[in-house]
Amino acid sequence: MGVFPFIVVAWILTVGLYGIVTSRHLVHQIVCLIVVQSSTYVLLLGVGYRRGAAAPYFSDVSVHTPAVDPVVQALALTDVVVEAAVTALLLAFAVQAHKRFGTLDPQELVQFKG
Amino acid sequence: MNPAVRRWVFLAGAAGLAAFYLWGLTGLPGFGNYPGPYGDIINRIAVAQTNATGVVSAVNFEYRAFDTLGEEFILFAAAVGVSVVLRRLRGERERPARDESMDRNLAPTSDAVRMVSLVLVGPTLVMGWYLASHAQTSPSGGFQGGVVLATAFILVFLAGEFLIFERISPLAAIDAAEAAGAGGFAAIGVSAVAMGLPYLTNFLPLGSRPGAVSSSGTIALISFSSASKSPPPSS
Amino acid sequence: MSGHAAVIPHTAPLGLMNVLQVTMLILVAAGAAAVVLVRDPVRQVIALSIYGVLLAVLFLAFQAPDVTLSELTVGAVAVPLLLLLTLAKVRRREE
Numbered sequence: 001m002g003v004f005p006f007i008v009v010a011w012i013l014t015v016g017l018y019g020i021v022t023s024r025h026l027v028h029q030i031v032c033l034i035v036v037q038s039s040t041y042v043l044l045l046g047v048g049y050r051r052g053a054a055a056p057y058f059s060d061v062s063v064h065t066p067a068v069d070p071v072v073q074a075l076a077l078t079d080v081v082v083e084a085a086v087t088a089l090l091l092a093f094a095v096q097a098h099k100r101f102g103t104l105d106p107q108e109l110v111q112f113k114g
Numbered sequence: 115m116n117p118a119v120r121r122w123v124f125l126a127g128a129a130g131l132a133a134f135y136l137w138g139l140t141g142l143p144g145f146g147n148y149p150g151p152y153g154d155i156i157n158r159i160a161v162a163q164t165n166a167t168g169v170v171s172a173v174n175f176e177y178r179a180f181d182t183l184g185e186e187f188i189l190f191a192a193a194v195g196v197s198v199v200l201r202r203l204r205g206e207r208e209r210p211a212r213d214e215s216m217d218r219n220l221a222p223t224s225d226a227v228r229m230v231s232l233v234l235v236g237p238t239l240v241m242g243w244y245l246a247s248h249a250q251t252s253p254s255g256g257f258q259g260g261v262v263l264a265t266a267f268i269l270v271f272l273a274g275e276f277l278i279f280e281r282i283s284p285l286a287a288i289d290a291a292e293a294a295g296a297g298g299f300a301a302i303g304v305s306a307v308a309m310g311l312p313y314l315t316n317f318l319p320l321g322s323r324p325g326a327v328s329s330s331g332t333i334a335l336i337s338f339s340s341a342s343k344s345p346p347p348s349s
Numbered sequence: 350m351s352g353h354a355a356v357i358p359h360t361a362p363l364g365l366m367n368v369l370q371v372t373m374l375i376l377v378a379a380g381a382a383a384v385v386l387v388r389d390p391v392r393q394v395i396a397l398s399i400y401g402v403l404l405a406v407l408f409l410a411f412q413a414p415d416v417t418l419s420e421l422t423v424g425a426v427a428v429p430l431l432l433l434l435t436l437a438k439v440r441r442r443e444e
Contacts, residue, residue, distance in 0.1 A: 002144040008374045010135050012381040014128050019385035021124045022117065027390040027436060031397055034428065035381050038404055041420070042377070045411040048153060051146035055412040056157055059167035067169070068412045069153030070160075074173040076408075078185045080419040085192035087428055091435040092199040098439050107117075170415045245418070261422040268430065 005046040012039035026094040026104040030087060037083045041076050048072030231269045238266040373407040380404075394432045401425035 012035060019032030048069030054061065056070040098104050143149050156177065157169060166172040174182050242262035380400040387393045401424030408417045 003139055004371065005145050005374055006139055006142065008378050010132060011378050015381050015385050017128065018124060021120060025390055027432060028388060028393060031393050032385055034397065035384055041416065045408060045413050045416065046145055048148060049146055049411050050148040053412065055414055056169040057167060058161050063158065063161050067157050069148055069150065070156055070169040070173050071153055073170045073413045073416055074178060076416045077174060077419050078181060080416065080423050081185055082188055084423045084427055085189050088431055089192050089195050091431055092196040095435055095438055096199050104439065261427055265426060
């Protein structure tokens with residue numbers, strides 16, 4: 001169990017990057033970017049986990065129960081929010097690109113010089 | 115660059131990335147053996163210092179409140195960016211809103227969807243409000259509460275009541291609520307400076323018991339302002 | 350709250366938690382591959398929604414309920430909604 005979560009992180013990252021590289025539709029590419037971002041959540045939470053510990057909420061347990069790292073969870077929360085914002089902006093760009101160039105194929109859009 | 119060459123270049127790059135990543139993995143302490151001191155220190159002192167039993171929210175809104183302020187402004191900037199990118203270009207006219215589905219065969223919204231959506235609006239509103247106001251005690255927080263509140267409005271839209279949706283979410287009020295949320299967060303921080311403390315210090319009375327809803331001072335206020343900030347970008 | 354501390358186990362027995370984590374990790378890895386390999390955007394949105402729910406359960410197994418809530422609301426509701434709206438807007442122009 002020592003490194004299995006981190007291998008899964010590398011797998012998700014690679015699979016997402018493969019999707020971005022070989023995509024033929026801008027919205028499909030954006031969803032693959034979401035997959036890439038999700039690998040970082042798993043990495044953050046995997047780093048902060050402690051075997052046998054509980055969640056860092058002490059409303060019903062004593063303060064001395066071993067808990068997982070809360071700072072890493074705060075970072076992951078911010079990460080999720082930023083993912084939503086970036087996705088919204090990228091989708092607006094995709095709509096505008098379709099309006100101007102009539103196509104959503106990234107391999108055709110590359111040929112337009114501005 | 116044709117697709118086959120693109121694929122091979124990617125595989126070569128991915129192999130290099132994998133090699134470096136595996137090399138870095140050997141330096142990790144392994145899954146489950148969390149060594150670092152920072153998390154343990156925060157867990158030990160957070161409840162005593164802030165009277166908040168939800169340590170993640172305490173970290174988000176007090177110990178690292180500046181980062182959360184930056185995150186709120188990322189949301190703000192994204193909302194502004196979307197409205198700028200999707201603006202009316204020269205040569206386009208805004209057509210009056212007409213029912214474009216007349217020439218498409220759309221199935222009418224099924225009764226089951228309408229009923230379930232309308233029934234769920236009330237509980238969703240209550241749930242969103244509960245999440246937004248309980249950031250300091252249990253898993254919840256301003257952002258999650260805000261998105262659930264926005265979902266309540268979207269449920270009205272899904273139920274097919276588009277005219278009611280237009281009336282309960284006027285654009286001007288949404289813009290005002292979003293600005294109030296972002297400004298409120300910054301203002302709470304500035305009011306700490308006005309009292310001679312560092313920016314964003316928690317200066318309100320901490321409340322009587324750990325875990326009470328009115329405890330933990332500015333954490334509750336900041337959570338509320340971030341809750342009023344998140345529905346607008348979703349609309 | 351009660352004064353004396355009764356020892357209530359707040360985590361599942363250690364072996365069970367490990368099994369849950371390993372299962373969810375495998376499911377998440379398969380889900381990521383599925384999301385990428387579905388080429389039609391509309392179907393991919395559904396796959397992304399399911400992937401978001403799988404991720405949320407994985408975060409729950411990692412003892413992170415706050416992140417679970419965020420991932421559920423964002424990744425399984427808000428982002429698919431945005432994607433479907435974009436696809437509808439793009440399709441309207443093609444007609």
